[in-house]
Amino acid sequence: MVKDITFGQYYPSKSALHNMDARMKLVLTFAMIVCIFLCHNFFSLGVMALFTVIAVIFSRVPVKMLLKSIKPVLVILIFTAVLNIFYTKGGETYFTLFNKISITEKGVNTAVFTMIRIVVLVVLSSLLTYTTTPTMLTDALERLLSPLKVFHIKVHTLAMMMTLALRFIPTLIEEIDRIMNAQKARGADLETGGLIKRAKALIPIFIPLMVSSFRRAYELAFAMTCRCYTGGDGRTRMKQMKLGYRDFIALLICLISLAGIIVLNRFFIKII
Amino acid sequence: MSVPIELRDVSHFYSPGTAMQVAAIKNISLTIEEGEFVGIIGHTGSGKSTLISHFNGLLKPSKGTVLVDGEDISQSKEVLRAARFKVGLCFQYPEAQLFEETVAKDIAFGPKNMKLPEDEIARRVAEAAKYVGLRPEMLDKSPFDLSGGEKRRAAIAGVMAMEPKVLVLDEPAAGLDPRGKKEIHELIRNYRSRTGSTVVLVSHSMEDIANLADRVIVMNHGEIAMNGTVDEVFSHASDLQTMGLNVPEITRVFTALHDKGFDVPPNIYSVKEGVRILRALLEGGVG
Incomplete structure (x- = not known):
């Protein structure tokens, strides 16, 4: 019944990805999602796919769990694929029906491309929630947004509200x-x-x-x-966030992937 | 006359088919007879609440059948719906169910769902309010303006107004002060003597059950551990204690006296009775 709704699909484990600093994870996930949209051909997209596979292996999240997170977008996936196949024209024509509906090379390419793109997008973003507890995420968000304090935005209060909402x-x-x-x-x-x-x-x-x-x-x-809670001013933390060697390795992997994407984009023809 | 509630070999599993499958109740068979006052006791997590949720079909048994008025309630939606009104279930902290603008409207929610005519609803609301001791002027107040004890009573009235054949109350006095508790027990007793309906009271307090019920069902780890009259069940005081239940103080005194070799029955559960026996014992010149 109502109880079956799962939220904050955290998967407890002690993998390398789980142990990363949540701030780095958040920033890198965001950066890599942007990278998906930088890919213009199957080679650079392949780099992204490879990156995702490596991330999944390091997270030790079972593939079954990831498939579960793809399930809700399955409809969108099929819908965009069908639309792309029939509405994108160009290149060699594979198949024509009543002189109207036709399937072309470009159509198939675009359809496959967008499908991979969506899957990578969903897997990457769910990896973040699988390996980071909601509290860690809001904490990281608070730290990352703390420069906004300059504009008198109460970042701590907002983060606390979010944590409490999730908790309840x-x-x-x-x-x-x-x-x-x-x-x-x-x-x-x-x-x-x-x-x-x-x-x-x-x-x-x-x-x-x-x-x-x-x-x-x-x-x-x-x-x-x-318990004398007065908001964020002067409040210290029990769990200090610290960047470790893992975070820099992850950053390095992401940078290499980015370089690969840029190079491959240059050397092969753009298909999307 | 058909039996109001009968359970045949009922089991209920939570999260069935997964590794976390837990049997909340196991192979329960019981009958609640017409006009009986049955107490169900058991420690926290013994399956009391799961059990009573089967009485009106809120939970479907994983195994076994539930019969209300002799009819299997899983056979059709109509029978199930009828069972909801025949068995009035009042959960723990029932004040959480109050929602209407006025107390009267809230009490009328159940009867309205039964699609009764207006005048009949009005009669039932007035009657139920009387049973629980809510003064007529309180009926026009917002239920959220009432005190804690009054809220509780208004919520109980909401179930009573359906005039169910069987009234099931889950810890109706939980969280109330001694006076509020006494009031609730008093109103249950009143309700029963006036309507003659069947009542099932769930509690973990032996004292309450002993003072109110005729028959006691003791639940332990999802199974029926004992089922008998108050006297029968109380004669097993030590077993009850190992099940994590609190035996009334006076019973403990008498069990100890009995064990020490004094000529007293071990299953005494009211102070009045205890005093009578002790006095007789002293006058008899023992000791």
Whole structure:
């Protein structure tokens, strides 16, 4: 039921990727995603694919888990492939139907290219969430955005809000489950009826949920105040983030990949 | 007369088919008879709540059948829906279910779902409010303006207003002060004596069960460990303690006296009874 929704799909392990500094991981993932869009032919895209495969091996995340993360985008994947095959024209024509629908070399190339691109994109970004806990991620984000303090943006407060929001997702799911059961026991019908009727049926669930969320928020704020929490100013960290040799090796690999992509882009014809 | 609730060899697994499969309840067979007051006790995690969620079909058994009024509730949606109204389930901390603008409207939520006529709903709301001791002027208040104990009672009234054949209450007095607890127990007793309906009370407090129920079902690790009258179950006080249940103080005193060789029954669970026996013992000139 509702409990089956997984969030922050962290996969606990002690791989090289898990042990990397979350800041470096975040920056590099972002950079490599940009790199995917720099690739203009299959050779440079091949470098990206190779990079992804190496990253997967180092993460020790089972391939099954990664396939699970591709599943939701499968529809988009097929949709873009089909569109590209039929709507991109150029090069040799392989197949024509009624003089209208035709499949060309360029169409097939583009379709395959975009598909690989999307898969690499999804795998890379899910690797980040598989190997980094949500708390580590928000922490890293806080550190990376800390220069924004110059513009009087409360980066710490925003990060804390994000951490708390993530922390309360499972709690709220449990709460919804409980309230749903209580209302079902009073004969609430959540399964049948049209759209409006179903939306109305949610009122008995969302009002109690709101009420308890506000109560929780007050209690939490109170508990934090009691422990002298006053926001980010002067606050030190228990877990200091430190760049290690792993992070520099990862950076080096990424730079080599980038160089490879640029070189291969130059020496082979652009197909996209 | 058909049996209100009957479970035949019911098991329920959480996360079935995975490595984390856990049997919450195992091979449970039991019947709840018409007009009975049954107490279900067990320590935290013994499967009490899972068990009662089967009574009205909120959970489907992984194995076995649940019969309400003699009908298998898994046979059709209609039977299941009917079972929801025949077995009124009131969960722990039921005040979390309050949502309407006024207390009266909230109590009417169940009867409204039963598609009853307006005047019948109004009658039931008034009746249920009376059972739980909510004054008429409170019915027009917002449920969120009530005190903790009043909220609890309003929520219980919401289940009572469906006039279920069987009322199932899961720890109705949890988290209340002694006075609130007493009030809740009092209203359950009142409700039962006035309507004569079947009541199932879930608790981990032996004292509460002993004072209210006729029959006790003891749950331990998802199985029925004992099933019998209050007297029968209390005569196994030491077994209950090994199951992590708190036996009333007075029972512990009497069990100890019994073990020391005094001529007293070991299964005493009310202070009044205890005093009577001790007095008789002293006047009899023992010791």
